[in-house]
Amino acid sequence: MSYTSTDSDHNESPAADDNGSDCRSRWEGHALKKGPWSSAEDDILIDYVNKHGEGNWNAVQRHTGLFRCGKSCRLRWANHLRPNLKKGAFSQEEEQLIVELHAKMGNRWARMAAHLPGRTDNEIKNYWNTRIKRRQRAGLPLYPPEMHVEALDWSQEYAKSRVMGEDRRHQDFLQLGSCESNFFFDSLNFTDMVPGAFDLADMTAYKNLGNGASSPRYENFMTPIMPSSKRVWESELLYPGCSSTIKQEFSSPEQFQNTSPQKISKTCSFSVPCDVEHPLYGNRHSPVMISDSHTPTDGIVPSSKPSYGAVKLELPSFQYSETTFDQWKKSSSPPHSDLLDPFDTYIQSPPPPTGREESDLYSSFDTGLLDMLLLEAKIRNNTTKNNFYKSCASTIPSADLGKVTVSQTKSEDFDNSLKSLVHSEMSAQNADGIPPRQREKKRKPLLDITRPDVLLASSWLDHGLGIVKETGSMSDALAVLLGDDIGNDYMNMSVGASSGVGSCSWSNMPPVCQMTELP
DNA sequence: AACTACTTCAACCGCACGTAC
DNA sequence: CGTACGTGCGGTTGAAGTAGT
Structure with missing residues (x-):
């Protein structure tokens, strides 16, 4: 992944994403921005969701001028902006639950996230991947007997x-x-x-x-x-x-x-x-x-x-x-x-x-x-x-x-x-x-x-x-x-x-x- | 302090599903 | 029935951060 824009530059990147229906790279002549979200963009998105509610993410760019594709907006909201999100490291209980859930569900991060209030599938996924590496290094199996x-x-x-x-x-x-x-x-x-x-x-x-x-x-x-x-x-x-x-x-x-x-x-x-x-x-x-x-x-x-x-x-x-x-x-x-x-x-x-x-x-x-x-x-x-x-x-x-x-x-x-x-x-x-x-x-x-x-x-x-x-x-x-x-x-x-x-x-x-x- | 190696995590990508037309 | 669109999910990537030398 090559982020082509940063918080400091608000240039629209010549997005490489031209794959049709997903995140269209351009909208009405504007290149869609990729990469990290700026606080200004966050504010726009928060404001939009507060007014219109979640969903219809593709409409965000139409209504707000935010040069982000709907998918990106949804992801940003779900993972970072929505209320009641827990930030920070997982508690011991959460970690244990993740292990148990994974033993039962496999890599079903979204489903696992449903059992961890305030946590996102992405967080859980990242945690799990990290855990895999750690335990692999330690020569330990992923699950206890x-x-x-x-x-x-x-x-x-x-x-x-x-x-x-x-x-x-x-x-x-x-x-x-x-x-x-x-x-x-x-x-x-x-x-x-x-x-x-x-x-x-x-x-x-x-x-x-x-x-x-x-x-x-x-x-x-x-x-x-x-x-x-x-x-x-x-x-x-x-x-x-x-x-x-x-x-x-x-x-x-x-x-x-x-x-x-x-x-x-x-x-x-x-x-x-x-x-x-x-x-x-x-x-x-x-x-x-x-x-x-x-x-x-x-x-x-x-x-x-x-x-x-x-x-x-x-x-x-x-x-x-x-x-x-x-x-x-x-x-x-x-x-x-x-x-x-x-x-x-x-x-x-x-x-x-x-x-x-x-x-x-x-x-x-x-x-x-x-x-x-x-x-x-x-x-x-x-x-x-x-x-x-x-x-x-x-x-x-x-x-x-x-x-x-x-x-x-x-x-x-x-x-x-x-x-x-x-x-x-x-x-x-x-x-x-x-x-x-x-x-x-x-x-x-x-x-x-x-x-x-x-x-x-x-x-x-x-x-x-x-x-x-x-x-x-x-x-x-x-x-x-x-x-x-x-x-x-x-x-x-x-x-x-x-x-x-x-x-x-x-x-x-x-x-x-x-x-x-x-x- | 500078460099390197490693880790973390936010965001992207592709795919699949559901729905509307 | 086929297509377009919106959405959601899981895998992957690489910038940023951190630790070690």
């Missing part, structure tokens, strides 16, 4: 509220899957590699996975980056039944430990969500259980468009009603001081040691969600392949899924149909590495995982989480899971998508995605 538990609690509340029909506004465009992230991260990843335990809490854990793999100016990819087409792709991914069921069925680690893998498997089974008009799964909010699922879901349509080949380590953000969030807040545990900087008390409770015995994983149920995921992955290995197809199907828009008839739901044909859809979807996108439904909206690459700094950062990642980085490759895993045919398709896909959006080397996958051999 307690976040997982809280997120789990929240997801239950959230699931309840959804079943009760709340949050209709956001249900209108529910999409399944962590839509923007890499295909395997979305769909194969935890839902299937770690079947049955993929909900908000899981993604919080996953988020932590990536907390370190960033570099200056690129750190954001490790936080839940919303896609540029975020509103369409907004992920409401929740498998509320799964984690909730886990919690209900196994109220204690001992109980979990004493339960047969089969029971755990059934309890944690993979639930395919549904949507209101979904020809396959039934009506929205109709609890649906398919295959080996014993867990009703509240129904979310699997219609996300995967970003094939784009490893963005992105996590879905969760929309929620304000009511729901408040409910969650009430039910959540008391504030944790270790949510806060400076690197705080988290240092006193370091990440779990690496290289555990599996038995230790059982006993870590209450502390390490990621460990739980790993454990489940082992338990559930046998069901992974079939689930993979279902998961792939979850990336296919519901319209296409409609090709799979309801009668096929529980039959082998169902799986075959899904496989067919998956194949066709993959082959369609293989040509240029972009899924056909995504070509029209090519997005900026948010992560190039081949970047040296990104790869280097992975050690930080592992360190911060205490994860043993296994050496097995993802391609091997896929070969095992899918057979050579499908697996190769995905390998090719990965290569084909290596330009632009960001290539993905399988060996670069997070450790959790490299789980291959199970005892």
